[in-house]
Amino acid sequence: MKKAMILLLSLMLTFVFVACNSSDTDQPKPQPNNEISEKEENIQPVEVEEVTPEETDQSEESTEEPTEEPTEETKEEVVLEPEPINYEEVQPNEIGSIMVVMYHGIMDNPPYHRTAEDFKKDLSYMYENGYRPISIEDYINNNITVQAGLTPIVLAFDDGLSSSFSLTKGDDGTLVPKEGTAVYMMEEFYKEHPDFGKAATFFINGDDAFGEGDGTYRERLQWLVDNDYSLGNHTATHAHLNTLSADELQKEMAIVDEMISNAVPGYEVRSLAYPFGERPLNAIDLVEEGTYNDYTYTNEIAFRVGYSAPYVGPNHINYQPFNHPRVTASEGYDWDLWYAFNYYEQSPNQRYRSDGNPNTIAVPSNQEKNVNMDSLGEKELIVY
Known part of the structure; x- marks a missing residue:
């Protein structure tokens, strides 16, 4: 009986020992929590836009300051100083003659029109003999920027004739100057001689200027302005102004x-x-400024035909902006373009010759007395 009790107690102790050990090893292993909380359930996936490097925000931990691209306002303007010249060698005369040349159309009807061949001859002579076209704006502003030793010249076309300028549609449908017009020839000459530059002023009337071609009135005028040409006033009806009220x-x-x-x-x-x-003559003040139907106009210069005043530049004491002469673009007539070309070949010291610096007015000592000091503004006078 005593042996049976001992055996029973041994079995019970063994069972308890095994049970205690199995409580650690038989626990199920932790599984990932697949349940989503109420807060997480309301979170929507975020679509990430692809951004360029310029759009990426700077990190808060970054110690570098963001680099800003310079704007037009913050860019420092680079001013190139003109190269110094030998005045005795170049012999600038910046109160000399600047010719304003009066053209009309491209046709065989002299003296006011030029044929295409003659117009090309004019351009070639100018280029080969040191003339460079400038805009009417630069002439008015006394802003002569041609290279040292060269002579500015102003080209003008009156009446808004389609042979001087008109547009046609190019192969790609864009509006381009019509072949054979003065503008077409100037554009082609500029391509061959980019150092010649290009500039001309078109004095138009109150009709449909340059109308024989493609494009609207607005498109034609806008093309000229967009391509560095200028527009001027030639009155509404080409009237005799000295007969008007x-x-x-x-x-x-x-x-x-x-x-x-x-x-x-x-x-x-x-x-x-x-x-x-x-x-x-009795109303030059109304040429300078006037008003009609509440519209006010102003002019700073007005041109005549032929010799009306000395051919001198804006800094000469005899300069007359509202009596300004123009040479007729012809050959074989008194004081026309080719007469002037020949004259200045014989008298080169009479023509304007640049010193290459728009901020100075250089003249030989024998011309100092003819300088209009009031016209210089902030320009420096150099006498040699």
């Missing part, structure tokens, strides 16, 4: 000025070509 005179100029302003918003007309070269 004050009201009629102002009407003639205001109509054209407003037409250009409406066609090319922001463009400022600053010059007039007198029809027939006739000035309204």
Whole structure:
């Protein structure tokens, strides 16, 4: 009996020992929690936009300051100083003659028109003999930037003739100058001689200027301005200005000025070509400024036909901006373009010769007395 009790107790102790050990080893292994909390259930997936490096935010931990691209306002303007010249060698004369050349159309009808061959001859002579076209704006502003030793020249076309400029559609459908027009030839010459530059002013009337071709009135004028050409006033009806009343005179100029302003918003007309070269002698003040139908125009220079005043530049004491002469673009007539070319070949010291620096006015000592000091502004006078 005693042996049976001992055996029973041994079995019970063995069972308890095994049970205690199996409570650690037989527990199920932890499984990933696949349940989603209420907060997490409401989170939507975020679509990440692909961003360029410029759009990426700087890290808060970054110690580097972001680099900003320079704007037009923050860019430091690089000003190239003109190269110094030998004045005795170059012999600049910046109160000498600057010719303003009066063209009309490209046709065989002299003396006011030139054939295509003759116009190309004019351009070639200018290029080979040191003339460089400048804009009417630069002439008015006394901003002569041609290279040292060269002579500025102003080209003008009156009446808005389609042979001087008109547009046609190119192979790609864009509007381009029509072949055979003066502008087409100037553009082609510029491609061959980029150092010649290109500039001309078109004095137009109150009709459909350059109308024989493609493009609207606005597109034609805008093309000229966009391609570095200028526009001027030639009055609404090509009237004899010296026969008009004050009201009629102002009407003639205001109509054209407003037409250009409406066609090319922001463009400022600053010059007039007198029809027939006739000035309204008793109303020059109305040439400078006037008003018609609440529209006000202003002019800073006005051109005549042929010799009307000395051919001198803006810094000469005899410069007359509202009696400004123009040479007729012809050959074989008194004081026309080729007469002038020949004259300045014989008298080179009479023509304007640049010192290459728009901030200075250089003259030989024997010309100092002819300098209009009031015209210099901030420019420095150099006498050699």
